[in-house]
Amino acid sequence: MIGGIGAGAAPDVCSRAACRETAVWRIDWQNPRIHTGDRWKTWLACDEHVDYLREFLGARSFPVRVESFDVAEADS
Numbered sequence: 001m002i003g004g005i006g007a008g009a010a011p012d013v014c015s016r017a018a019c020r021e022t023a024v025w026r027i028d029w030q031n032p033r034i035h036t037g038d039r040w041k042t043w044l045a046c047d048e049h050v051d052y053l054r055e056f057l058g059a060r061s062f063p064v065r066v067e068s069f070d071v072a073e074a075d076s
């Protein structure tokens with residue numbers, strides 16, 4: 001289960017604003033000024049926006065982990 005992604009949005013949709021593509025990547029990230037220890041935020045991304053979102057976070061020097069996202073796995 002993944003929480004905290006766009007209120008009301010389907011759980012497997014890209015986190016990029018206005019994008020409705022099915023997510024195939026998950027991006028786990030931290031804001032070191034807010035998050036401590038093992039608290040990671042998770043965004044989902046389609047193929048087109050994974051680079052945009054990763055660079056958005058990278059530009060802020062946030063720790064970022066990108067992994068492939070499997071909808072079936074997330075549902076189980």
Ligand SMILES: [Zn+2]
Pocket residue numbers: 014015016019020021045046047048049
């Ligand atoms: Zn997208």
